Structures are given as structure tokens and as C-alpha cells.
Amino acid sequence: MDRCFINVITKIESLLDEYYFFATDLETGLTWVTKKAAKKFEMEEGIYPNLYERLMDFVHAYDRNEYEEGMKKRVLLENLQDELCIRFGKGKDLSLYSIMCEHVKISGKDVLIVILKNENVGPAFDAITSLYGKKRFREDIKEAMENHRKMAIILVGFDHIEDISIVYGQECGDHIFSSAALRFIYMMTDDTAVYKINDMGFVFVLRNEEYENVIPYMDRSS
Numbered sequence: 001m002d003r004c005f006i007n008v009i010t011k012i013e014s015l016l017d018e019y020y021f022f023a024t025d026l027e028t029g030l031t032w033v034t035k036k037a038a039k040k041f042e043m044e045e046g047i048y049p050n051l052y053e054r055l056m057d058f059v060h061a062y063d064r065n066e067y068e069e070g071m072k073k074r075v076l077l078e079n080l081q082d083e084l085c086i087r088f089g090k091g092k093d094l095s096l097y098s099i100m101c102e103h104v105k106i107s108g109k110d111v112l113i114v115i116l117k118n119e120n121v122g123p124a125f126d127a128i129t130s131l132y133g134k135k136r137f138r139e140d141i142k143e144a145m146e147n148h149r150k151m152a153i154i155l156v157g158f159d160h161i162e163d164i165s166i167v168y169g170q171e172c173g174d175h176i177f178s179s180a181a182l183r184f185i186y187m188m189t190d191d192t193a194v195y196k197i198n199d200m201g202f203v204f205v206l207r208n209e210e211y212e213n214v215i216p217y218m219d220r221s222s
């Protein structure tokens with residue numbers, strides 16, 4: 001891979017928080033992995049064959065078929081502009097990434113630039129439920145406190161969810177959270193927001209509510 005090109009990509013990547021770059025020579029199938037991306041995906045900086053198959057170890061089980069089919073098409077320069085969002089991570093460290101691809105010519109060679117962007121850092125959505133995550137929760141609470149706004153906070157927990165995930169698999173626990181999230185989404189209003197903040201449950205924030213109005217809401221969410 002051209003050294004000048006590598007230096008430029010490395011510099012750009014260093015300026016972008018939670019962006020990870022890969023460059024694949026479409027003739028040889030070899031992929032250059034930046035130092036930042038290598039650290040994220042537990043490997044050494046350098047050139048790898050079958051890199052996208054290797055990343056499969058970090059793809060959530062529910063997303064593996066979509067990821068495999070999507071990347072096969074992209075290395076054939078098909079569907080480059082189509083949206084592809086995949087959950088990457090291991091264990092509790094799971095985030096939703098958008099995968100962006102661009103075909104370029106470098107020193108006469110066809111190269112596929114692949115960029116992974118962590119979407120949980122920007123809009124702060126939870127990857128499993130698509131609800132607001134911890135980052136958005138902190139931001140909203142801080143904003144409310146700075147403006148001295150009245151609010152009520154309700155924690156909705158799930159008993160034995162960790163035991164269920166251990167016995168029946170992580171996918172079962174994810175399904176429970178996703179099903180609950182679908183119900184909670186329809187309870188959201190301009191003054192009510194729900195967040196997935198940890199592996200045990202959710203938080204509702206009710207803005208400008210009196211105490212007597214909170215109790216019925218707690219009953220609805222239980």
C-alpha cells in the first residue's frame with residue numbers, strides 16, 4: 001500500500017473519534033489495518049488476508065448473516081452506497097457501527113476504503129434496543145439540572161436477566177430487552193424519554209411532572 005496514502009488515512013483517522021479505517025487491495029484481497037483499528041479489534045497493525053472474515057468474531061450473532069452478505073457484495077464493488085449497520089463487540093462491550101465504503105484508485109490499483117463509525121458515540125443509541133443510551137441520559141440530566149427543570153426518574157429493572165442470559169444464551173437476554181423496548185417506545189412523549197442504561201434495565205425521565213402523576217406511570221411501565 002502506498003506510504004503517502006497510509007500516512008494521510010492515519011492522520012484523518014486520528015482526528016475522528018470512534019472511526020476505524022481499513023483499505024483492501026481488490027486484486028490481492030489483502031487489507032491494511034491501521035494502528036487504531038488494530039487495537040480496537042485485538043490485532044497488530046499491518047496487512048491481513050481475509051480481514052473481514054476475521055472481524056466476524058466481533059459481530060453480534062444476530063447480525064452475522066447480514067454482515068457476511070454485505071461485505072461480500074462490497075468487495076465486488078456492489079451496493080457501496082447502501083446503508084449497512086452492524087453490531088460489533090464482545091460481551092458487554094457492544095456498539096452499533098455503520099459501515100461506509102468507497103472505491104478509489106491508488107498507484108493504479110483498485111482499493112476499497114472501509115470505514116467503521118461507532119454510532120453509539122454520536123447519537124448515543126443503545127445497540128440492542130435502539131433506545132437512548134447512557135451518554136444521552138447523562139446529557140439530558142445535566143441539561144435539566146443546569147436549567148433547574150423539575151423531573152422524575154423511574155428505574156425499571158429486570159430480575160434474573162443475567163441468569164437467563166447465562167442459561168439460555170446472550171441472544172435470549174437481548175430478545176427480552178428488545179421486546180420490552182418496543183413497548184416502552186410507545187410510552188414516549190415530548191416530556192417523557194426512556195433510556196437503556198445498563199445490562200439490568202431501563203430509566204424513564206418524566207419532565208415537569210408532579211409526584212401524584214408519577215405513580216400511575218410506574219404502574220404502566222411495570
